[in-house]
Amino acid sequence: MLRYLVPLVLFIVLAGFLWVGLHRDPRLVPSPLIGKPAPEFRLPLLKDPGRFMTTADLKGKVTLFNVWATWCVSCRQEHEVLVELARNAGVRILGLDYKDSRPDALAWLQRLGNPYVAIAFDANGRVGIDWGVYGTPETFVVDRHGIIRYKQIGPITEQVWKDKLQPLIEKLRAES
Amino acid sequence: MIPELGHFALILTLCLALIQATVPLAGAFRGNLAWMAVGRSTAFGQFVFLLLAFGCLTYAFVTSDFSVAYVAENSNTRLPLIYRISAVWGAHEGSLLLWVTLLGAWSAAVAAFSRSLPPAMVARALAVMGMVSIGFLLFMLLTSNPFERLFPAPPEGRDLNPLLQDPGLAMHPPLLYMGYVGMSVAFSFALSAMIGGKLDAAWARWSRPWTTIAWVFLTLGITLGSWWSYNELGWGGWWFWDPVENASFMPWLAGTALIHSLAVTEKRGAFKNWTVLLALFAFSLSLLGTFLVRSGVLVSVHAFATDPSRGIFILVFLLIVVGSSLAVYAWRAPRIRGGGSFDLLSRESFLLGGNVLLVVIAVLVLLGTLAPLIYDALGWGKISVGFPWFNRMFSIFSPLLFVLLGLAPNSRWKHMDGGQLLRRIWIAGAAALITGLIFGLPFFHGASPLVGLGLALAVWITLANLATLLDRMKHKRSLGALLRQPASYYGMLLAHLGTAVAIVGVTLVSAYSVEKDLRMDPGDSTTLAGYRFEFEGAKPRPGPNYLAQHGIIRVYRGDRQVAVLEPEKRTYLSQTRPMTEAGIDVGFTRDLYASLGEPLSKGAWSMRLYYKPFVRWIWGGGVFIALGGLLAVADRRYRMAVARRTAAAGGGVLKTAGGKA
Secondary structure: OHHHHHHHHHHHHHHHHHHHHHHOOOOOOOOOOOOOEOOOOEEEEOOOOOOEEEHHHHOOOOEEEEEEOOOOHHHHHHHHHHHHHHHHOOOEEEEEEEOOOHHHHHHHHHHHOOOOOEEEEEOOOHHHHHOOOOOOOEEEEEOOOOEEEEEEEOOOOHHHHHHHHHHHHHHHHHOO | OHHHHHHHHHHHHHHHHHHHHHHHHHHHHHOOHHHHHHHHHHHHHHHHHHHHHHHHHHHHHHOOOOOEHHHHHHOOOOOOHHHHHHHHHOOHHHHHHHHHHHHHHHHHHHHHOOOOOOHHHHHHHHHHHHHHHHHHHHHHHHHOOOOOEOOOOOOOOOOOOHHHOOHHHHHHHHHHHHHHHHHHHHHHHHHHHHHHOOOOHHHHHHHHHHHHHHHHHHHHHHHHHHHHHHHHOOOOOOOOOOHHHHHHHHHHHHHHHHHHHHHHHHHHOOOHHHHHHHHHHHHHHHHHHHHHHHHOOOOOOOOOOOOHHHHHHHHHHHHHHHHHHHHHHHHHHHHOOOOOOOOOOOHHHHHHHHHHHHHHHHHHHHHHHHHHHHHHHHOOOOOOOOHHHHHHHHHHHHHHHHHHHHHHHHOOOOOOOHHHHHHHHHHHHHHHHHHHHHHHOOOOOOOOHHHHHHHHHHHHHHHHHHHHHHHHOOOOOOHHHHHHOOHHHHHHHHHHHHHHHHHHHHHHHHHHOEEEEEEEOOOOEEEEOOEEEEEEEEEEEEOOOEEEEEEEEEEEEOOEEEEEEOOEEEEEOOOOOOEEEOEEEOOOOEEEEEEEEEEOHHHOEEEEEEEEEOHHHHHHHHHHHHHHHHHHHOOHHHHHHHHHHHHHHHHHHHHHHHOOO
């Protein structure tokens, strides 16, 4: 008779996950990496596999480190905003192309424009794991000392830029 | 005053729902016919008051009453009337009101068209629907009241999300919700039958037409949603495996399994356990979909309104509804006796196989949707499941399903002779094999294994299903014999052929779409898939609540002009980010699709051009599938049978009502 309980038990397990999920709302819970130095990595560049991006490249200037992929629907939305920011707001944006294919990614940049100073290519998502990437798009604000100061989960919209990122970046730039 | 009236109507509805959830149920336990009959009146009452509430909110939108917070957030005086009406369900609070109003409509329909059913059965089913209604009404009144006032009232409202200002979207949520909520009927009947302890073929018979109608709505809703995203999102895609799309696809898969399983239970008395479980699943997945969309637990492009505190409410509600229904199942299912036996080679086996595949796909979609959440909760690290994973999963399991789609209609109940089956299907099989080889092996330019597989399956489904027609006319080949076949048979045929049509569309558009991104100056032309696109330029053109850059692209084939595409880039007055409105030339074998990218210097634009072969077939298939469902419900023979059999089953009614449980 126990087998008739299986659906109920499975459902309760599922509900447990949903419950945990609610309390770990990806938009609200800050990343444990905030206030810590950016995780070490060394990845080939998307456009030039012979050259590499490392953690050191994040230092020196306040930087947006944007994790994206061509299979990610929200990234398309976000991309227009990034292009706009790179053009008019003078922000330095570095990219992490996450679990993607190189031809797809190159075609995407060609089509939609390239807001990135450079893009690291994380084919198997290994570096994404170190950074605690939950889903794309995600964007880390890294200060000039290479410390992660903020993590934006979900697309950067104009609202997000105005309300959160712009004030934060201005504050970080003012810090010496 | 009017909004308060609406608010008051909601509170009254809640009171009626409380009565509906308790009195008829108690009546069914005690065998009190008067108490049971209460359910009918409260169902009608709920529907009337919900219509009143819905009318009040619509009135607030039509008259642009910005003292209502929800109206102020989602409307604008410059919004055209049609979108002021569809804005009623354009965001969270109104969607809920729409949902619960439709639940009222379904409950009223059950109350009205169930006079021939045993009163206790109807009473319990209406009680279950009342409980669901209580949950949604409480949710709305406690956390998301659409009638909340805003003081002081702003002079002008924000605007409806521009993405939603499209005729397709105006109809999309009502259709989808009709489907979601309609699944509550089979759910309620299943629970009612289980509580009554009499889970026989009768409940399947009653649930069938209801479930099919709900499934038709769901099919149309999903089809329309796909068409909308193609039109409105501006990059020519038609399905994204977005969590919200998955939320509508999962109940559809479970519902498809359910309507087939119900047929087996009704005709053969088999799969009783399985059918009940599917009925519970289909509605549970509908509720889960609501949870996913409304709670913000997953990040999605579609999540227009999310709020974690609301998520907790829905989750608790989900726990109560789904948890208790599965508990009832665990309690009652051991007493269900199995129905007729069947051989390995029989229609039952094939239907069971198809059912299992549908459920497997639904479970995979569910896991894929929830995987990021599950991994995170278990501390296994962070993952994100993308488009490619879903596509791979789907293309592994769906071909097996499509093979069964040709076998089941050609098989007999209980036992099918292998040789006979082979004789019926060999032509279809051979034709499919040849198609697969021609398009799958590189004999000609552009062939690929996936195209071969897709087209072979489409040919297989088409011919194998048409073969049943020949079999049915074995004795007499005449037009009269054709016309005498029951409507439900033609419904099945149409739905299965619709599947084949959709497969052709999906296969060809995935394999042979061509796209081009380029910069075009006015007067420039370019060639794509044999068509010459000539850009005439873009001019400003004001709309009712936006300013558009209106582009004109003339398309030539040879010297003949075949189409004029008019893509627009719209800036809505209330928003800053421009919206892309694609210019599309619709065709039977291909769409030509243009969308404006960014304005460049001196009237030049970056532009995306697409050639989308057979893309219409995807939605055409969806419409055929839905029409097939409608035809099946319209079967006259079926309705007469219901009346006759329920009259015969009448003797057992009082026993059920009185003693059991």
